[in-house]
Amino acid sequence: MAFSLFRTPSSAPSDPHTVELEAILKDPAVSRAFRYLENSTRETTRELITINEIPAPPFKEQERAQFVCQRFQEMGLQQVHQDLEGNILGILPGRSDPAGTGPLIALAAHIDSVFPEGTDVSVRLEHGRFFGPGLGDNGSGLAGLLALVRCFTQVPLSTEHSLIFVGTVGEEGPGNLRGVRHLFLQNPCGRNITEFIALDGPGIERITHQALGSRRFEVKFEGPGGHSWGDFGIVNPVHALGRFIYQMTSCQLPPLPRTTCTIGVIEGGTSVNTIPGWARCEVDLRSTSETELDRLEGHLRTAAQLAAQEEERASLHAHIRLKSLITSMGNRPSGITPVDSRLVRLALEATRLRGAKPLLDCASTDSNLPISLGIPAITIGAGGRCGGCHTLDEWYDPTGRETSLQRTLLLVLGLAGLAA
Numbered sequence: 001m002a003f004s005l006f007r008t009p010s011s012a013p014s015d016p017h018t019v020e021l022e023a024i025l026k027d028p029a030v031s032r033a034f035r036y037l038e039n040s041t042r043e044t045t046r047e048l049i050t051i052n053e054i055p056a057p058p059f060k061e062q063e064r065a066q067f068v069c070q071r072f073q074e075m076g077l078q079q080v081h082q083d084l085e086g087n088i089l090g091i092l093p094g095r096s097d098p099a100g101t102g103p104l105i106a107l108a109a110h111i112d113s114v115f116p117e118g119t120d121v122s123v124r125l126e127h128g129r130f131f132g133p134g135l136g137d138n139g140s141g142l143a144g145l146l147a148l149v150r151c152f153t154q155v156p157l158s159t160e161h162s163l164i165f166v167g168t169v170g171e172e173g174p175g176n177l178r179g180v181r182h183l184f185l186q187n188p189c190g191r192n193i194t195e196f197i198a199l200d201g202p203g204i205e206r207i208t209h210q211a212l213g214s215r216r217f218e219v220k221f222e223g224p225g226g227h228s229w230g231d232f233g234i235v236n237p238v239h240a241l242g243r244f245i246y247q248m249t250s251c252q253l254p255p256l257p258r259t260t261c262t263i264g265v266i267e268g269g270t271s272v273n274t275i276p277g278w279a280r281c282e283v284d285l286r287s288t289s290e291t292e293l294d295r296l297e298g299h300l301r302t303a304a305q306l307a308a309q310e311e312e313r314a315s316l317h318a319h320i321r322l323k324s325l326i327t328s329m330g331n332r333p334s335g336i337t338p339v340d341s342r343l344v345r346l347a348l349e350a351t352r353l354r355g356a357k358p359l360l361d362c363a364s365t366d367s368n369l370p371i372s373l374g375i376p377a378i379t380i381g382a383g384g385r386c387g388g389c390h391t392l393d394e395w396y397d398p399t400g401r402e403t404s405l406q407r408t409l410l411l412v413l414g415l416a417g418l419a420a
């Protein structure tokens with residue numbers, strides 16, 4: 001669910017970020033780390049299969065979270081804990097901050113999958129591809145995160161500034177970013193995070209630096225209901241819902257900043273010969289601009305009111321009222337990490353230095369939250385290829401994954417500094 005919005009700026013050989021990363025690449029410890037990522041690809045795939053076969057439906061990520069917690073501990077991260085929302089955190093202190101209480105560069109991956117409880121999440125290998133719901137999104141991100149932790153602690157590789165590794169809960173749909181929201185708004189560690197990188201899905205090119213905001217609402221109309229013949233003329237919630245949908249779909253939406261409105265679910269009524277007692281719909285509003293989202297939410301609230309009033313005016317029984325109820329189902333803030341920020345520049349150069357063509361894009365991910373708070377954040381792929389994302393036929397091919405993980409490693413080293 002991402003689309004490219006921007007022309008990716010090209011780099012000059014003298015770009016300071018390129019020079020900086022090239023110096024890091026020359027360090028023998030970094031060569032060892034790159035070889036480690038190449039040589040441990042089987043282990044990473046084994047870990048991916050183990051992760052994927054532990055179900056992690058929205059709000060039920062506990063078992064997979066425990067696995068991540070145990071792996072963080074085994075790999076030697078410090079201050080490993082699960083926070084009150086269910087996120088798993090572990091710190092790798094930098095040379096300048098042995099207690100790990102200073103500024104933190106965060107590398108995260110979401111633990112949850114979209115699949116409900118009871119989904120068969122077992123993995124099978126067919127013609128060189130692994131099949132299993134959730135393998136790409138976000139089994140691959142989580143396995144990539146663990147591979148990078150292993151790399152840092154086993155090579156070993158030390159940084160100037162401290163790193164924090166995070167498995168977040170509640171990234172997908174109904175989770176409404178609850179994990180990352182808690183991390184930044186309530187967990188004391190969140191206050192120390194200066195840059196945030198989320199590993200989400202496969203690939204190497206994508207650098208999501210723009211947060212696609214969304215607001216979701218249930219809009220419901222309620223009336224007394226009655227007989228289609230005997231009570232005809234009283235307010236009809238389905239008719240009011242029709243008026244509301246007309247109002248919403250005739251609203252002018254700007255092409256830029258891209259803004260969308262989708263009514264994805266309608267429901268209501270009892271039978272063909274009954275005036276319904278209720279009708280409801282679910283509305284998804286999206287935009288790259290918070291101002292447009294405010295405007296569109298205002299339009300939605302007015303449209304619901306107008307629809308109810310029009311239905312009451314059309315009714316033959318003026319004293320019978322129609323209730324309109326609006327409930328928020330989710331809110332993901334929008335925003336942007338500027339293209340000329342150090343984080344995005346380093347991500348662009350690290351991608352190029354690993355032989356790929358970076359692609360800046362916009363999507364709704366864990367990075368939405370830090371971006372909306374003004375904390376530089378991006379979401380990138382964890383390598384390999386995947387198809388059928390969010391379906392039961394999801395597949396994943398790890399070929400080339402190590403190059404993408406090397407890109408992430410290089411980026412993290414660029415941000416945190418390689419300790420001499």
Ligand SMILES: [Zn+2]
Nearest residue numbers: 137138200201
């Ligand atoms: Zn994801």
